[in-house]
Amino acid sequence: MLHYVTINIDGADIKAPKGSSVLEVAIEYGICIPHLCHVPGLSDIGACRLCIVENVTNGRAAVTTSCTLKVQEGMTIRSNTDRIKRLRHNIAELLVAQAPNSRAIQDIAVRCGVKKVRYPFRNDNCVLCGRCVRACAELWHANALGFVGRGKERHVERPLNMREEFCKGCDYCIQLCPMTITPCDGPMKTGEEYLCGKCESQLMITEEVPDSCAWCRLGEGFNCGRYAGLKAVR
Amino acid sequence: MPRLNTKEDLEIMGKQLLFDRGKVNKTLIICGGTGCKASRSQEVIDAINQELLMQEMDSEVHLRVTGCHGFCEQGPIAVIEPGNIFYCHITADDARDIVTKTLKNGEVIDRLLYTDPVSGKKIRTESEIPFYQAQDRQLLFQNREVNPRSIEDYIAIGGFSALAKAIDSLAPEEIIRSIKTSGLRGRGGGGFATGRKWDECREAPSDEKYVICNADEGDPGAYMDRCLLEGNPYLVLEGMLIGAYAVGATKGYIYVRNEYPLAVKHARNAVQQARKLGILGEDILGSSFSCDVEVARGGGAFVCGESTALMASLEGKVGEPRPKDVHTVVDGLWHKPTTLNNVETWANIPSIILNGANWFASKGTKGSKGTKILALTGRIKNTGLVEVAMGTTIRHIVFDIGGGATNGKAIKAVQTGGPSGGCLPIDKFDLPVDFDVLYEAGSMVGSGGMVVMDESSCMVDVAKYFLTFLQDESCGKCVPCRLGIDRMLEIVTDITEGRGTLEQLDLLEELADTVTQTALCGLGKTAANPVLSTLRYFRDEYKAHITDNKCPAGVCKALIEYSIDPEKCTGCGTCKRACIHSAISGEKKEVHVINTELCQKCGICMSECKFEAIQVS
Numbered sequence: 120m121l122h123y124v125t126i127n128i129d130g131a132d133i134k135a136p137k138g139s140s141v142l143e144v145a146i147e148y149g150i151c152i153p154h155l156c157h158v159p160g161l162s163d164i165g166a167c168r169l170c171i172v173e174n175v176t177n178g179r180a181a182v183t184t185s186c187t188l189k190v191q192e193g194m195t196i197r198s199n200t201d202r203i204k205r206l207r208h209n210i211a212e213l214l215v216a217q218a219p220n221s222r223a224i225q226d227i228a229v230r231c232g233v234k235k236v237r238y239p240f241r242n243d244n245c246v247l248c249g250r251c252v253r254a255c256a257e258l259w260h261a262n263a264l265g266f267v268g269r270g271k272e273r274h275v276e277r278p279l280n281m282r283e284e285f286c287k288g289c290d291y292c293i294q295l296c297p298m299t300i301t302p303c304d305g306p307m308k309t310g311e312e313y314l315c316g317k318c319e320s321q322l323m324i325t326e327e328v329p330d331s332c333a334w335c336r337l338g339e340g341f342n343c344g345r346y347a348g349l350k351a352v353r
Numbered sequence: 354m355p356r357l358n359t360k361e362d363l364e365i366m367g368k369q370l371l372f373d374r375g376k377v378n379k380t381l382i383i384c385g386g387t388g389c390k391a392s393r394s395q396e397v398i399d400a401i402n403q404e405l406l407m408q409e410m411d412s413e414v415h416l417r418v419t420g421c422h423g424f425c426e427q428g429p430i431a432v433i434e435p436g437n438i439f440y441c442h443i444t445a446d447d448a449r450d451i452v453t454k455t456l457k458n459g460e461v462i463d464r465l466l467y468t469d470p471v472s473g474k475k476i477r478t479e480s481e482i483p484f485y486q487a488q489d490r491q492l493l494f495q496n497r498e499v500n501p502r503s504i505e506d507y508i509a510i511g512g513f514s515a516l517a518k519a520i521d522s523l524a525p526e527e528i529i530r531s532i533k534t535s536g537l538r539g540r541g542g543g544g545f546a547t548g549r550k551w552d553e554c555r556e557a558p559s560d561e562k563y564v565i566c567n568a569d570e571g572d573p574g575a576y577m578d579r580c581l582l583e584g585n586p587y588l589v590l591e592g593m594l595i596g597a598y599a600v601g602a603t604k605g606y607i608y609v610r611n612e613y614p615l616a617v618k619h620a621r622n623a624v625q626q627a628r629k630l631g632i633l634g635e636d637i638l639g640s641s642f643s644c645d646v647e648v649a650r651g652g653g654a655f656v657c658g659e660s661t662a663l664m665a666s667l668e669g670k671v672g673e674p675r676p677k678d679v680h681t682v683v684d685g686l687w688h689k690p691t692t693l694n695n696v697e698t699w700a701n702i703p704s705i706i707l708n709g710a711n712w713f714a715s716k717g718t719k720g721s722k723g724t725k726i727l728a729l730t731g732r733i734k735n736t737g738l739v740e741v742a743m744g745t746t747i748r749h750i751v752f753d754i755g756g757g758a759t760n761g762k763a764i765k766a767v768q769t770g771g772p773s774g775g776c777l778p779i780d781k782f783d784l785p786v787d788f789d790v791l792y793e794a795g796s797m798v799g800s801g802g803m804v805v806m807d808e809s810s811c812m813v814d815v816a817k818y819f820l821t822f823l824q825d826e827s828c829g830k831c832v833p834c835r836l837g838i839d840r841m842l843e844i845v846t847d848i849t850e851g852r853g854t855l856e857q858l859d860l861l862e863e864l865a866d867t868v869t870q871t872a873l874c875g876l877g878k879t880a881a882n883p884v885l886s887t888l889r890y891f892r893d894e895y896k897a898h899i900t901d902n903k904c905p906a907g908v909c910k911a912l913i914e915y916s917i918d919p920e921k922c923t924g925c926g927t928c929k930r931a932c933i934h935s936a937i938s939g940e941k942k943e944v945h946v947i948n949t950e951l952c953q954k955c956g957i958c959m960s961e962c963k964f965e966a967i968q969v970s
Contacts, residue, residue: 164675164676164830165675165676165831165873166830166831166832166873167831167832168831168832168833168871168872168873169832171871182870182871183676183678184676184873187676187678188676188678189678189679205867206867206870206871209863209864209867210832210833210867210871213832213833213836213837213840214832214836216836216840217836237860238840238843239843246832247829247830247835266671266829268829269654269656269826269827269828269829270824270825270826270827270828270829270835271824271825271829271835271839272829273828273829273830273835
């Protein structure tokens with residue numbers, strides 16, 4: 120039997136199944152919190168930091184990622200304050216400056232309010248969200264991909280850079296990768312650091328449910344695409 | 354060695370050892386700590402050993418090679434008891450004199466005595482030296498009493514009696530209450546209340562719990578944990594065992610970074626000796642309390658000093674932090690409740706148990722109690738490890754203990770707390786060393802590194818140095834830390850190379866704030882402190898780089914130009930010969946000229962010129 124706790128997200132009291140994360144519950148109830156590294160069914164690592172929310176305890180609001188925050192009775196969460204929006208904007212700006220030609224990243228950035236990027240563009244092919252690594256390890260137990268190096272050197276690599284036979288050819292890594300959509304051919308060049316906002320995200324592998332998000336209707340939120348048919352509880 | 358089965362066994366052993374030691378009345382203490390080893394103390398030790406054998410005095414004199422005493426600037430150092438005679442800068446050639454004159458005949462060798470830089474007088478005894486007098490050496494003092502390879506030395510000075518007292522007559526709750534009343538706060542950097550941490554760990558339900566000693570010290574310029582673990586590993590071990598007893602842990606780990614081979618060796622040796630004596634392992638000192646400790650070597654990553662990354666590393670995984678929405682005292686190593694404390698925190702425990710919580714709480718300020726070891730380095734006369742009561746002002750530490758600036762330059766700032774801390778300008782030197790006060794001022798006590806900087810340090814360059822360090826050491830998992838530090842470094846580099854704009858300063862500040870608020874772990878959350886604190890106190894220097902294209906300290910190469918003062922140049926030709934880029938020309942006994950197109954700004958000419966004719970502008 121499922122146990123429920125009551126939490127409050129952005130003023131709405133929500134009955135949430137025990138053990139689920141704040142992000143899962145929020146998405147389930149149509150409160151959109153932008154996210155990149157979170158994929159339903161995979162473990163959450165809190166790497167992209169886009170899903171940050173304010174967790175209010177005793178009047179103090181602590182910023183934390185909602186994907187790793189498990190629901191607790193009486194929790195108060197604020198997902199759309201000015202502070203969170205500003206921080207989210209800055210993180211999305213960092214991400215999009217790193218991989219400006221990815222439609223998925225552009226899409227997230229635009230939805231987080233980034234129009235002009237204040238950093239020179241770089242053209243990286245990977246933003247290290249770790250979707251592929253976790254899918255490979257957790258869904259197929261193949262461990263054909265992993266992180267190598269630290270800091271600036273960090274990258275995704277096959278075991279010892281040579282063991283290709285670990286791969287089971289499931290293609291899941293490609294489907295989940297935010298970089299594999301045909302890149303934007305727009306003016307994403309150094310010196311022209313602005314976003315047109317016309318690219319459509321294809322990040323979500325499940326179908327989008329239209330007109331379901333309260334925040335999107337108000338034009339404030341993040342059109343995350345609710346995961347159709349997927350419950351917040353695994 | 355027989356196994357100690359009761360508290361009384363330990364006391365008897367201690368008394369017996371003291372009695373045996375009393376037969377030898379002369380002791381020569383030589384520092385074999387890291388600093389003195391670097392100044393070749395091993396050669397001195399070998400020479401003295403040989404000399405003692407040759408003069409057949411090895412049975413009359415007890416030679417004790419100890420861990421760090423703290424006065425590393427003067428190394429190698431030695432103290433002769435009785436008499437408390439202090440010698441510094443000893444070489445192997447002095448061995449014969451020390452043995453024949455001082456040890457045999459009781460004469461004091463004048464040339465080896467310490468000269469006070471202020472009064473210029475020779476000082477005879479250790480206790481009269483101002484560097485030591487100004488300190489409150491609770492932990493460091495024990496280093497000179499103990500040979501770090503001999504558990505007997507530690508037992509002889511009353512070692513493990515706090516453990517015996519704890520197991521024998523104190524309930525775990527009483528110990529935790531005592532630690533809480535003492536007001537001890539974590540010495541590793543965070544300053545979290547140790548008693549509260551222990552309490553939460555004790556309350557957490559689990560069949561197994563762990564204690565961990567974090568000796569993965571990696572801050573540039575900090576080495577107090579190293580010297581404690583190298584100099585007196587037994588003290589740390591005793592603290593850990595008391596902690597394990599208090600929280601109900603049965604297993605402990607000492608996580609030492611691999612770059613500290615001597616600390617690894619001494620910690621391993623201490624664990625083995627303690628196990629043989631029955632102080633570690635099953636039924637400690639005949640009680641029902643069992644706990645074993647293992648020494649684990651770190652893999653050489655700065656980020657592994659972060660608690661969750663350290664635990665991941667101990668588990669054999671990649672040393673990366675994970676979100677701490679549930680604290681490690683509940684969900685730590687192998688998802689069991691774990692108490693992780695810094696070396697210095699553990700080392701403080703035995704004296705709190707022995708002397709009482711009130712004794713500890715009597716030192717320090719309202720929010721920060723006890724003493725703190727600081728690694729004093731930089732442009733000052735007396736560098737080394739200093740231990741002062743919390744609440745001592747920075748001015749007292751830098752000028753009275755540190756002896757003020759070298760080379761007569763004015764001191765500009767002090768960097769406290771390593772890469773997580775910040776730079777404080779000289780007008781903040783009256784601030785006390787206190788967790789809350791320094792945090793308010795934009796810096797932190799941190800692990801206790803203190804780097805003193807004078808006019809010749811460029812604060813933008815300092816920020817750049819720490820950002821480069823953190824960029825290398827960030828694990829790269831979360832976006833704000835990996836990309837945020839990278840972009841901050843990009844902006845600061847632009848500024849130091851003359852491409853900066855004033856808008857970039859605002860962006861830098863906003864980015865620093867974002868990284869601080871959103872990064873995953875402590876490393877990222879504090880990574881922006883060097884930038885934020887230098888921006889707060891030295892904004893003028895940043896502006897000088899941007900608007901005037903000048904580096905006031907003459908450090909940033911892209912913004913400076915070397916020239917020769919024709920008034921001062923004597924035409925000696927030293928600079929011309931020294932310049933490896935052939936950028937200096939001029940006939941003998943005529944004024945020389947630097948060709949700025951060829952000049953690579955290495956600064957060799959400046960250091961070679963005896964007439965201070967080379968100028969930086």
